[in-house]
Amino acid sequence: MQIEPTALPDVLILTPRRFGDGRxxxxxxxxxxxxxxxxxxxxxxxxxxxxxxAKGTLRGLHFQSPPRAQHKLVRCSRGAILDVAVDIRAGSPTYGQHVAVELTPENGRQLLVPKGFLHGFVTLMDDTEVQYKCTDLxxxxxxxxxxxDDPALGIDWGTTAPILSDKDARAPLLSQIGTPFRWEAA
Known part of the structure; x- marks a missing residue:
């Protein structure tokens, strides 16, 4: 397994090794x-x-607050996504910053999104499937x-008119919710 850091030190890209043959x-x-x-x-x-x-379907930005906060390990098994993680840990030197990583079945990359981060993705192709593991129910x-589209986050999703759920269309700005997460220096 190759483990790569991102611009946000706690968010990692995991790329498993593939073993292939004619099959x-x-x-x-x-x-x-x-x-x-x-x-x-x-x-x-x-x-x-x-x-x-449909291409342009956006799911996010979501989190689950303590004591039920979750780490997520996200991968795309069909189609393609732009996967985004945003640091919302109060006191963090990277608070409000994000990383965006393209995940496809071909590149085999997975994004590890820790507790204390918002998570969301936009589909880059029709008929896209995403699978992810969580550390809490x-x-x-x-x-x-x-x-x-919170302007304070400045995320370029590659679309200005995504397909959204009602919940995501009504979501508040980060400044309106504060954060239930605190950064702790290692």
């Missing part, structure tokens, strides 16, 4: 023992799978969202 390829998307050796000892408890029919009472 295709095989890969381990997560190996708990190997990842623990690399300092990523994460207890995955829920796997999610989303399908978006979905808890509706701890579910939160921030507007995808």
């Amino acid at each position: 295709g390829w095989f890969t381990e998307t997560w190996n708990a023992a190997r990842m623990a050796e690399a300092g990523l000892d994460l207890p995955w408890v829920q796997d999610n799978h989303s399908f978006s029919a 979905y808890a509706p009472q701890h579910d939160g969202a921030v507007r995808w």
